[in-house]
Amino acid sequence: MMTLFGIKNCDTCRRARKSLETQGQPFQFHDLREDGLSAVLLEHLLERVPVLTLLNKRSTTWRQLPDDDKTDIDANQARALMLAHPTLLKRPLLDTGDDILVGYRDGDYDDL
Template sequence: MYKVYGIPNCDTVKKTLTWLKDHNIPFEFHNYKTEGISAEKLKEWSKQVGWEVLLNKKSTTWKGIDPAVQATVTSVKNAVSLMKENTSLIKRPVIELNNEVISVGFDAASYEEKFRSKLTA
């Protein structure tokens, strides 16, 4: 089963959940705000897609972080630490299947491709 990680009041997460429901794709939702996220999971994702993909530098949360702190984020270790502390910095949603990241963010065209076998089943 797919696992969707995010924050329920995020517009991008809402779009994703709606898309999955509209296409009858079963999923489990993991809410960062209530369930948190482990450093191990963030490291695992970073190995798969890169911490640069996961860290949302366009977010208002990132823009609110002291520039001196921002400047320290130059490695997986520092990025993971900051994302664990501020889950709003993680680009959303992250979708996994069997612990493999299949998508970061929302892109309907990409979803059509990634979920094609489920859509025709």
């Protein structure tokens, strides 16, 4: 079964959920804010998605971080920040079992 990682009140995540539901695709929703992000889950995601691709530098959470946390960030710092602040992950993330799709635009899930 596919897993969609996101946040309940995110408009893009809602559109992604609706797309999967409309297609009748079975999936499980993992709310990053409520369900959290474990180190094991983060490593699973990072097996298929580069760490700096997964880091959402346009999020409200990113903008609220101290400047010291945001300058000259490397992969280890990004991991630590994402574990401390799961909403720093780009979303939605769809784990299809074979691949992880980052973000969503209308039509992205049509070929599933």
